[in-house]
């Protein structure tokens with residue numbers, strides 16, 4: 001019979017792991033309205049500030065007026081519209097890949113792609129800190145899942161030697177780790193995958209649009225843009241829209257069209273979303289995109305320096321994801337609550353998102369934050385951090 005739903009909820013609460021949603025009024029800007037109050041937004045993935053961009057809004061409206069509100073079916077039934085193929089051509093050109101395939105979300109991409117590429121008898125090597133959608137994809141695939149210590153290429157190689165098998169081998173990693181903000185050693189992973197004839201899937205949900213000269217992402221920044229077999233990115237974070245893509249060879253695309261269940265069995269993205277994504281890509285690839293990236297880099301540098309200067313210990317990194325390590329669940333959630341009281345919205349991150357004892361505030365800066373926003377936030381975080389004995 002098992003425990004009741006009520007008992008299960010009680011258990012979650014007792015462990016300090018109870019989650020609920022918080023409502024925001026208005027758009028996802030650098031400031032948001034919460035319960036009628038102005039709050040500084042410090043936990044959004046809207047890194048370039050495009051989520052309320054007039055160009056994206058106009059593109060979404062125009063796409064809707066021209067093509068309607070729904071795609072009405074899976075791409076393989078009647079749901080492939082001109083905009084889907086247009087967006088795929090643009091993504092492939094942007095990533096300098098043969099082909100691209102659009103998925104309904106990053107979650108759908110990872111679960112669909114991994115389970116399509118490997119199955120029983122195959123092996124997946126996955127970084128210990130990879131996103132939940134990668135783990136879910138691995139579990140769905142029925143392939144053997146071997147998790148390697150975070151960013152430890154030597155340990156990975158030892159594991160690959162030990163588990164050399166007859167089936168396919170897939171290495172999968174976040175490019176920028178979503179809760180830590182550090183980058184995967186993509187150059188070394190490319191060498192390994194070449195030596196062991198493995199496939200390499202890189203999830204660049206947090207680097208696309210943000211990193212590299214052209215905003216192409218982490219692989220561009222690290223000089224391996226053309227060496228990754230499957231480069232996944234999302235439209236819902238820096239690109240201010242929704243959905244995801246994989247950039248890959250025409251052959252791999254063909255396989256996914258035939259095998260990826262989240263592609264096959266789900267209604268495709270609607271015109272409004274595709275229109276907004278096309279407009280976002282255009283901005284990312286323009287001089288405006290380059291200047292937004294520069295602003296974001298400057299903001300990340302400033303905020304990291306301010307926090308370190310106040311005595312916080314930050315994990316190594318340079319990106320816009322800036323985790324303030326706290327440790328215990330209760331202190332972390334209290335920290336977040338007290339900052340809400342100050343007018344700063346930043347989430348405490350707990351298990352299972354991060355390992356027990358590694359709770360943190362996950363601060364993210366945006367290109368649209370002002371220097372004054374960040375100086376003020378760092379000062380308030382410092383005051384609350386002292387009150388809680390974190391620093």
Ligand SMILES: *Cc1c(COP(=O)(O)O)cnc(C)c1O
Pocket residue numbers: 105106107108110131133174178203205206234235236243244
């Ligand atoms: C957010 C995220 C995803 C999921 O993407 P959605 O489009 O939000 O479903 C996948 N991987 C990583 C690393 C992410 O941070």
